[in-house]
Structure formats: structure tokens, C-alpha cells
Amino acid sequence: MDPRLYRMRVDTNKCTGCRHCEIACALVHTDGKANYHRARIRVIALKDRFLPLMAGPYVDVTEECASKKLINIDGVLYDQCVICRASCPNKSIFKEPDSGFPLKCDFCAFREEGPACVQVCNSGALNVVKVI
Amino acid sequence: MANQGKLLRINLSNGLIEAEFIAKELLEECPGGCVLAKALARIEDVSAENNKLIFAAGALNGTGAPASALCDIAGYVNNEIVCATLPLHIGPEIKFCGYDALIIEGKAEAWCYILINGDDIKILPAEEISELTPLHTEMAIRSQFDHWRGNEIKIVSIGEASSFSSLGGLITDGFLLTDARSLGNVFAEKNLKAIAIRGIFDLKLAQPPKFNQLITEAMRSFREEKKIFEEKFFKALEKAHVPLFTHIQCEGERRACFSCPIACLYQKNGQFLPNFEGAYCFSKLMGINVLKDALDIYKYCFKKGIDLFSLGLSVRMLIEIGRKGVSEIYLKAGDKEGILKLLKEKDSLLHKGALFLAKEYQMETEFEEIKSGLERIKNIIFSQIEDFDKKIKKIKPLGFCPYILFAFPHELLLDMYQVAKRSNYGS
Numbered sequence: 001m002d003p004r005l006y007r008m009r010v011d012t013n014k015c016t017g018c019r020h021c022e023i024a025c026a027l028v029h030t031d032g033k034a035n036y037h038r039a040r041i042r043v044i045a046l047k048d049r050f051l052p053l054m055a056g057p058y059v060d061v062t063e064e065c066a067s068k069k070l071i072n073i074d075g076v077l078y079d080q081c082v083i084c085r086a087s088c089p090n091k092s093i094f095k096e097p098d099s100g101f102p103l104k105c106d107f108c109a110f111r112e113e114g115p116a117c118v119q120v121c122n123s124g125a126l127n128v129v130k131v132i
Numbered sequence: 133m134a135n136q137g138k139l140l141r142i143n144l145s146n147g148l149i150e151a152e153f154i155a156k157e158l159l160e161e162c163p164g165g166c167v168l169a170k171a172l173a174r175i176e177d178v179s180a181e182n183n184k185l186i187f188a189a190g191a192l193n194g195t196g197a198p199a200s201a202l203c204d205i206a207g208y209v210n211n212e213i214v215c216a217t218l219p220l221h222i223g224p225e226i227k228f229c230g231y232d233a234l235i236i237e238g239k240a241e242a243w244c245y246i247l248i249n250g251d252d253i254k255i256l257p258a259e260e261i262s263e264l265t266p267l268h269t270e271m272a273i274r275s276q277f278d279h280w281r282g283n284e285i286k287i288v289s290i291g292e293a294s295s296f297s298s299l300g301g302l303i304t305d306g307f308l309l310t311d312a313r314s315l316g317n318v319f320a321e322k323n324l325k326a327i328a329i330r331g332i333f334d335l336k337l338a339q340p341p342k343f344n345q346l347i348t349e350a351m352r353s354f355r356e357e358k359k360i361f362e363e364k365f366f367k368a369l370e371k372a373h374v375p376l377f378t379h380i381q382c383e384g385e386r387r388a389c390f391s392c393p394i395a396c397l398y399q400k401n402g403q404f405l406p407n408f409e410g411a412y413c414f415s416k417l418m419g420i421n422v423l424k425d426a427l428d429i430y431k432y433c434f435k436k437g438i439d440l441f442s443l444g445l446s447v448r449m450l451i452e453i454g455r456k457g458v459s460e461i462y463l464k465a466g467d468k469e470g471i472l473k474l475l476k477e478k479d480s481l482l483h484k485g486a487l488f489l490a491k492e493y494q495m496e497t498e499f500e501e502i503k504s505g506l507e508r509i510k511n512i513i514f515s516q517i518e519d520f521d522k523k524i525k526k527i528k529p530l531g532f533c534p535y536i537l538f539a540f541p542h543e544l545l546l547d548m549y550q551v552a553k554r555s556n557y558g559s
Contacts, residue, residue, distance in 0.1 A: 016388035017388060018389065018392050018393070019390055019391065020196060020390075020391040023391060024344075028344060031340065033334035033335070035228060035332075035334040036228070037332055044283055044355060045283055047402040049385075055381060070317075072398070076279070097332050102274055113348070116344070119348050122346065122355055122393035
């Protein structure tokens with residue numbers, strides 16, 4: 001699946017917080033290591049909902065990135081870098097726990113079936129949509 | 133093996149923390165958390181004197197197998213070894229810390245909590261948080277970390293009630309366990325306020341491609357037949373006639389344990405609502421069928437850390453005692469104010485527990501009858517599945533939540549276990 005042609009649609013109203021997507025991602029990107037720290041998708045728990053975040057592909061983001069500020073969600077301050085799909089080359093949020101190598105979502109391009117996280121998402125929170 | 137092959141022993145008396153290997157044979161004989169917790173309790177000779185607490189996560193915990201997130205705690209309460217089941221995410225976190233089980237022994241001199249952050253394991257003072265509600269305890273522990281790490285830490289804690297009431301319950305990540313089997317009191321006896329766990333290590337599977345294939349296919353068929361599953365599952369719950377749970381379903385948003393497609397827990401405004409068993413306690417044991425009344429009691433229980441099933445049994449015993457006229461105590465079914473009043477009095481009979489009341493008023497037979505009610509209701513629910521007792525006997529020891537039988541055939545679940553565990557599977 002060519003990541004240039006597809007986008008992930010996330011419906012936070014449907015996410016139940018089961019985090020199956022994290023483990024499915026880790027399992028297909030490693031040699032069978034179930035460890036959510038190796039996943040390219042992570043589910044962040046907000047006050048009343050869950051927010052699946054993908055480590056997006058690298059984009060051209062400079063030091064002057066407009067989203068580099070704190071935002072307030074339910075009274076908690078978040079570094080907005082966390083919310084912007086970890087796409088910033090300056091601040092990789094998801095890293096391999098042992099090597100520190102930044103993790104980026106590749107849409108499971110090596111799998112004919114498409115992204116593993118979408119396949120195991122039973123709530124319908126994750127979907128792949130074609131943009132072109 | 134999908135096991136880590138190790139256990140962590142923490143002694144609160146002398147602060148000693150040791151990792152030990154678990155015999156491979158034991159892990160093969162006891163694949164699920166409940167059987168492993170009970171087996172370790174027997175091996176460790178758990179008793180009132182040594183007062184050990186044993187947490188055990190099953191072989192499939194953390195692997196991504198559906199409905200396999202349950203973690204069990206064994207301890208010694210009322211002259212027997214009891215086992216309570218922790219839902220949500222604590223079991224997988226134990227596995228990601230590199231262990232299959234935790235054994236907590238001894239007693240701390242002052243209130244403390246255990247923090248297991250990968251290989252960094254500490255017994256920390258908890259004097260400042262000892263009087264906090266479970267929710268505030270969780271917030272206080274998480275506030276020491278940045279948002280990501282705080283989000284990853286999973287916590288099991290007790291409330292104030294465990295120190296003075298026999299109804300002491302357990303709370304995990306904001307969810308009040310319905311039946312903690314009085315293990316909250318064992319926490320309090322040890323001066324243990326909470327256990328916070330964050331795992332960072334890998335959990336290796338024997339045959340990842342085959343396992344992935346099985347899970348992916350299973351989830352695809354689940355999605356395709358989700359409507360059929362939901363009709364079947366919720367119809368079965370309806371057969372139990374707990375209308376309060378229907379109200380909860382309408383009010384709340386569904387929440388799931390780790391990698392569970394069923395998502396049978398409910399939250400409203402970020403707070404958990406009682407689960408099916410909790411609704412049963414209100415409806416059938418306390419006679420409370422109005423959602424608002426049930427939630428008023430539930431909120432109080434959550435704040436103080438009071439076990440719903442133990443409370444339900446106590447309330448029901450008081451109702452029965454009043455009905456029989458063997459005492460002047462009188463509590464009507466559905467009397468929310470009466471229950472809350474007794475709950476707020478620390479030395480009330482309600483806090484003595486149903487077993488005490490049964491013995492005091494020679495009503496042991498009635499007590500046993502009331503206690504077995506939940507099991508009978510569950511049998512009604514599962515009777516919608518053909519040969520349910522045989523199937524549950526096969527999948528429960530592997531650590532699966534029995535509700536998953538409404539979604540997947542038991543043969544598929546057995547296959548998942550085999551693929552995760554055996555390296556020579558299919559050869």
C-alpha cells in the first residue's frame with residue numbers, strides 16, 4: 001500500500017482504548033516482539049476519550065514550526081508536538097526503546113493486506129481512506 | 133513460550149527485591165493467570181501468617197490475543213486462598229516488565245507503594261498519599277512522570293475503606309473491581325497503598341507470522357459479523373434480567389481491556405460505570421434499580437475503595453436479617469439513603485461483612501445461597517452457548533475471558549494459545 005495515496009482516518013469517538021493496534025504494529029515490524037514501545041501507533045488516554053496517534057512520515061518542518069506550543073486539553077497542558085503525529089524530524093516522539101532509533105509509520109507497505117493496526121481495530125476507530 | 137519465565141519477589145519488611153526463574157513445567161501446566169496464581173499460592177504456602185500476595189499474568193497476556201488481558205491476584209482471606217481478577221492493562225504491563233508473576237511478602241513499617249518502571253523497581257514511601265482517594269492516588273503517582281510515561285503506567289490501589297472495613301476493594305486505572313475478594317484488606321495489612329507498573333521489555337512469541345495470521349483472520353471475521361455477535365451477547369445479558377445494566381449501556385461509552393474486541397466496560401465523562409457484575413450487585417443484591425441511586429452509591433464506593441460484591445452481600449444479609457426479625461436492624465431493599473448512612477458509619481454492621489453477619493445471626497445457609505447468585509446468573513448468560521461449561525473449562529485456564537466465547541469458537545482460541553506458546557506448532 002503506497003502511503004502517498006492513502007491516509008488514516010481516526011475516529012476518536014469509536015476508540016475503546018484496547019490498544020490492540022499498538023501490539024499488532026509492533027508484531028509486524030519486529031520479529032514477533034510484542035512490545036508497544038516498538039509500535040508506530042500509540043493510544044493516548046485523554047480525560048474522556050482515547051486518541052490513537054500515528055508516527056507520521058517525515059515532513060519538512062523547520063525550527064519555526066507553528067504547532068510547537070502548548071495546548072490545553074481538559075485542563076492538562078500538552079506539548080503539541082505530541083498531537084501532530086510525531087512527524088517532526090527535530091523531535092521524534094516514538095523511538096525504539098533500546099536503540100533510540102525514531103519510529104515512523106510506513107502504512108505497512110510491505111504487507112499486501114495493508115496496515116496491521118487497521119486490520120485488528122474492531123471498533124472502527126481506524127480506517128484507511130484513499131485520497132487520490 | 134509467550135511467558136517471560138521469571139517472577140519478581142518483593143519483601144516489604146526488609147526491602148529485598150529479587151527476580152527468580154519459574155520452572156518451565158509449571159508455566160506449561162498453568163498457562164492462565166488464575167491457575168498460575170493459585171499454583172504459586174500453593175507452592176509458596178500462602179497463609180494468614182505470611183500473608184503473601186501473588187499477581188500472575190497468563191501466557192497470552194500482552195500478546196494481542198483477544199480477551200486475554202485478565203491478571204489474577206491470589207491471597208489468603210477468611211481461612212482460604214482466594215483469587216481476584218484484574219481487568220484492563222495491568223497484566224500485560226507485568227509481562228512487559230519481564231515477569232509472569234509478582235510475589236509481595238512482608239509488611240512495610242509505614243504506608244508505601246511499589247513502583248516497577250521496567251528494571252527500576254522501588255518501594256517508595258506513601259505517607260503523603262495514604263489518605264487520598266484511589267483516583268487521586270493514581271494522579272499523584274502519574275504526576276511524577278511526563279505525560280507519555282504517566283499514560284503508560286498502570287496502577288492498582290486501595291482506598292481508605294480497606295483500613296477499617298472488611299469490604300475493602302481494589303481499583304485499577306480508575307475502575308473499581310466488582311469482586312476483589314477482600315484482597316484490598318490484605319494490601320492495607322501490608323501498609324501497601326498501590327502498585328504502579330510500566331513495562332518496557334519485549335514479549336517474544338513462538339510463531340509470530342502464524343499468530344498474526346490467526347489474529348488478523350479472527351478480527352476480520354469478528355468485524356464482519358459484529359452485529360450478529362452483539363445481538364447474541366447483549367441478548368444473553370438481557371436473559372439475566374438486570375435492567376440497570378441496560379441503562380448503563382445507554383449512558384456510557386464502551387471501553388475495553390487490553391486487545392479485547394468485546395469492550396464490555398462503560399465510561400461516562402471519563403469515569404467508569406459499574407460493569408455487568410456491578411449492576412447485578414445493585415439490582416439483585418441491594419434492590420437498587422434506579423441508575424442515579426446506583427451511581428450515588430457507586431461514586432461513594434469508588435471514592436473510599438469499597439468492593440461492590442462484598443457490599444452487595446452485606447446489604448442483602450442485613451435485609452434478610454430484618455425480614456426474619458432476628459434483630460432490630462432493618463434495611464429495606466432499594467434504600468439508597470439507608471445504605472449510604474451505614475456506609476458512612478465506620479463501625480456499622482455493614483462494614484463487618486456478610487460472613488460475619490451470617491455467623492452472628494446463624495444464617496450461613498442463606499449466605500451461601502445469596503453468594504452463589506452471581507454464578508447462577510452467569511450460567512444463565514452462558515447457557516446461550518452450546519456446551520458452555522465444557523468450553524469454559526477449556527479456555528478459562530488459558531487466561532481467556534469467558535465472554536469471548538460469544539465472539540469466537542473455542543477451537544480458534546485453543547489454536548491461538550498453541551501458536552503463541554509452541555515453537556513446533558504445525559510441524
